[in-house]
Amino acid sequence: ETGVTQSPTHLIKTRGQQVTLRCSSQSGHNTVSWYQQALGQGPQFIFQYYREEENGRGNFPPRFSGLQFPNYSSELNVNALELDDSALYLCASSLYGQSYEQYFGPGTRLTVT
Amino acid sequence: AQTVTQSQPEMSVQEAETVTLSCTYDTSESDYYLFWYKQPPSRQMILVIRQEAYKQQNATENRFSVNFQKAAKSFSLKISDSQLGDAAMYFCAYRSEETSYDKVIFGPGTSLSVIP
Numbered sequence: 001e002t003g004v005t006q007s008p009t010h011l012i013k014t015r016g017q018q019v020t021l022r023c024s025s026q027s028g029h030n031t032v033s034w035y036q037q038a039l040g041q042g043p044q045f046i047f048q049y050y051r052e053e054e055n056g057r058g059n060f061p062p063r064f065s066g067l068q069f070p071n072y073s074s075e076l077n078v079n080a081l082e083l084d085d086s087a088l089y090l091c092a093s094s095l096y097g098q099s100y101e102q103y104f105g106p107g108t109r110l111t112v113t
Numbered sequence: 114a115q116t117v118t119q120s121q122p123e124m125s126v127q128e129a130e131t132v133t134l135s136c137t138y139d140t141s142e143s144d145y146y147l148f149w150y151k152q153p154p155s156r157q158m159i160l161v162i163r164q165e166a167y168k169q170q171n172a173t174e175n176r177f178s179v180n181f182q183k184a185a186k187s188f189s190l191k192i193s194d195s196q197l198g199d200a201a202m203y204f205c206a207y208r209s210e211e212t213s214y215d216k217v218i219f220g221p222g223t224s225l226s227v228i229p
Contacts, residue, residue, distance in 0.1 A: 028210065031215065033215060033216075033217075035217075035219075039224070040218050040221075040222075041221055042117075042204050042206075042219030042221050042222050043204075043217075043219045044219070045217060045218070048214045048215055048216070050214075051146045054214070055213065055214045056212070056213065056214025070130055088156060090158060092217075095216060096215075097215070098215075100146050100148070100165075100208065102160070102165050102215065102217065103142070103149065103160075104157060104158035104159075105157070106157045107155050107156045107157075109156075111190075
């Protein structure tokens with residue numbers, strides 16, 4: 001059984017650019033959630049994907065978007081990067097409706113300069 | 114909207130001693146889950162323990178136990194026989210059972226240091 005993996009580990013971007021972060025879910029899981037964790041804070045829910053569609057979203061603007069693929073892996077895309085987007089981005093996978101068994105990846109550290 | 118509060122930004126404990134981390138939450142819902150997650154310097158968020166709100170019995174996982182007070186909306190974590198590997202950020206988290214998606218709300222975290 002493979003765990004949740006994320007790529008890349010670290011990323012540096014310039015304000016105004018676009019970025020794509022990737023997540024492979026744990027074997028057997030069909031739901032992926034994305035979280036943003038600013039330095040010194042708890043993670044904040046961005047959105048969740050199930051059956052290749054967004055089925056729930058937190059308080060994030062539309063320039064945060066995502067995709068889920070038939071193999072349940074997922075991408076997080078952020079357009080028009082701002083300095084405040086600098087954070088650790090975590091993805092978590094689970095079976096739909098069972099986030100009490102949610103497993104997190106190691107995260108991608110994004111720095112926007 | 115639900116909120117989770119952790120009033121202790123930092124805590125320390127002597128190795129082999131017991132420490133309690135505090136968490137309070139605010140919700141108008143009756144069905145939910147509460148969690149404690151551990152995030153070591155490696156950044157990987159690890160589930161330590163979970164509690165279903167409908168269960169009156171406090172959850173226990175080896176050296177980790179909780180004190181769940183539903184009426185007071187309090188959910189503390191007790192770590193017994195603390196070990197050096199317990200040093201990490203600890204996050205209290207809430208998940209509603211009354212939404213169609215799995216949104217987990219995290220508190221701001223408590224940084225736990227273990228003194229040899």
